[in-house]
Amino acid sequence: MDHITFLVAVVIVTALAFDFTNGFHDTANAMATSIATGALKPKTAVLISGVLNLAGAFLSTEVAKTISGGIVNDAKVTPAMIFAGLVGAILWNLVTWLVGLPSSSSHALFGGLIGAVWVGAGSGAVNFDKVLEKIIIPAFASPVVAGVAALVATYCAYKLTARGRADSVTKGFRLGQIGSASLVSLAHGTNDAQKTMGIITLTLISVGALPGDAGPPVWVIFSAGLAIALGTYIGGWRIIRTMGKGLTEIQSPQGFAAETASTAVILTSAHMGFALSTTQVASGSILGAGLGRRLAEVRWGIAGRMVAAWLITLPCAALVGGISAAAVKHGGNFGTVVVALVGAALAAGIVLLSRRNPIDAKNVNDGHEVAIRSTPPSHVGTAA
Numbered sequence: 001m002d003h004i005t006f007l008v009a010v011v012i013v014t015a016l017a018f019d020f021t022n023g024f025h026d027t028a029n030a031m032a033t034s035i036a037t038g039a040l041k042p043k044t045a046v047l048i049s050g051v052l053n054l055a056g057a058f059l060s061t062e063v064a065k066t067i068s069g070g071i072v073n074d075a076k077v078t079p080a081m082i083f084a085g086l087v088g089a090i091l092w093n094l095v096t097w098l099v100g101l102p103s104s105s106s107h108a109l110f111g112g113l114i115g116a117v118w119v120g121a122g123s124g125a126v127n128f129d130k131v132l133e134k135i136i137i138p139a140f141a142s143p144v145v146a147g148v149a150a151l152v153a154t155y156c157a158y159k160l161t162a163r164g165r166a167d168s169v170t171k172g173f174r175l176g177q178i179g180s181a182s183l184v185s186l187a188h189g190t191n192d193a194q195k196t197m198g199i200i201t202l203t204l205i206s207v208g209a210l211p212g213d214a215g216p217p218v219w220v221i222f223s224a225g226l227a228i229a230l231g232t233y234i235g236g237w238r239i240i241r242t243m244g245k246g247l248t249e250i251q252s253p254q255g256f257a258a259e260t261a262s263t264a265v266i267l268t269s270a271h272m273g274f275a276l277s278t279t280q281v282a283s284g285s286i287l288g289a290g291l292g293r294r295l296a297e298v299r300w301g302i303a304g305r306m307v308a309a310w311l312i313t314l315p316c317a318a319l320v321g322g323i324s325a326a327a328v329k330h331g332g333n334f335g336t337v338v339v340a341l342v343g344a345a346l347a348a349g350i351v352l353l354s355r356r357n358p359i360d361a362k363n364v365n366d367g368h369e370v371a372i373r374s375t376p377p378s379h380v381g382t383a384a
Helices: 003-037 042-056 062-069 079-097 105-121 129-162 167-208 216-234 237-246 252-272 278-291 300-354
Strands: none
Touching: 003 079, 003 105, 003 167, 003 216, 003 237, 003 252, 003 278, 003 300, 042 167, 042 216, 062 167, 062 252, 079 105, 079 167, 079 237, 079 300, 105 129, 105 167, 105 278, 105 300, 129 216, 129 252, 129 278, 167 216, 167 252, 167 278, 237 278, 237 300, 252 278, 278 300
């Protein structure tokens, strides 16, 4: 096996590994509120989410085209750079999963890729105008838009049901959450699986296996959709706990409003080719839903830590990607193997650390670091 073929194979496997971590890292985006309110049982929720992530992967390829032919110059990119960027993204995903922080898998991927290409081919190989247009501006705008939409929807939901019986209102919105959470999963597959499709397609373009303007082949779409679906089914329970129980006290009307707002923003952006962070959209929606109900407690300390993680995700992943790119650039196949082994060892260490305090489907709704106060039934029909 020659050097290029070896690197292409390594990149494809690593890209699918990233896609898998993206799946369990972002399960919370779709299912955290439904699990927190009891609308869906944890295992049922992640099964539904996994199936719909796979289905969503086939709905659009606009985001994949943005990555394969937008944020970096594909004529200057090599498989080695892409591999190095993926290592940075995977390690950042695992670190933030370990501490239960819902950071952006998308920005981890973009950061790793930008850092690796910058080191490997120079700053001129990064299309910073496209990075600003397709990544940075949407990163700031999307959680605000989603939060405002969820706030308004929550306020209206409580106003419209103010005279209803509390148990009937809760039951109705829990049924609605099954549909709204499913739509978020479909949207997540449409948006996030495309990022791995774009990475694999960019790799194939870089070695001449596909023309420069090509979209992802069917086998790439299916494999990326399957990887993210399997990761989703594993369930990122640590982040589900933070999203469902940490930011605010979520009731069924709020969960329905947050999920509906997230779906609208994610599907619209995917159609336009914006590579949004679904984590930021979902977090913004949950905060908006918290603000939309009177007497709801929003835990700004946790929200602040999440925002801090968002701000450092791209540069941190870029740093790791750049270091990996330097090692691969100077070491050839040997450097690639060394980076892969070091990355695998660090990933294994993170997984072992996580077992000291396991969180799974059985205890995901138990005992968050912030005490959760129960809300009396009389508040169910109370608007902001």
